[in-house]
Amino acid sequence: MSQYYQQIWAQIAAIPAGRVTSYGRIAERAGLPRRARLVAQALRNAPPEMQLPWFRVLRADGSIAPASTHAGHDEQIARLTAEGVLVKNARVDLERFGWSLSLDELLWSPEH
């Protein structure tokens, strides 16, 4: 298995409940810029017993990645909703629920 998976999985596992992020951001945090597709691959190949919060990973625009025909699609929406993330039209507002782009951090950060 790829040596990259470990660091990708670690970053996914680190997403706080109630927050979401994108494939691209996970890749960046894992030290693998521009390799969003590798994140998707790592996610697909993740051992189920690892119980990663895969549902907190969305596309860059906040939409649900798996096709609506895919089994995981509905489950992803359900699990996000269950932890307080508002999903409308298979889409999440990243300004509100995005990890490290939250309204809180923007307001409280000394830099901004």
Next chain:
DNA sequence: CGTGTGACTGACC
């Protein structure tokens, strides 16, 4: 070793 394939992205149109 060449090719096709994505649970992707940003830029364009």
Next chain:
DNA sequence: AGGTCAGCCACAC
């Protein structure tokens, strides 16, 4: 708002 396109890169053939 939605579609196309060219990059992208590890992986399966």
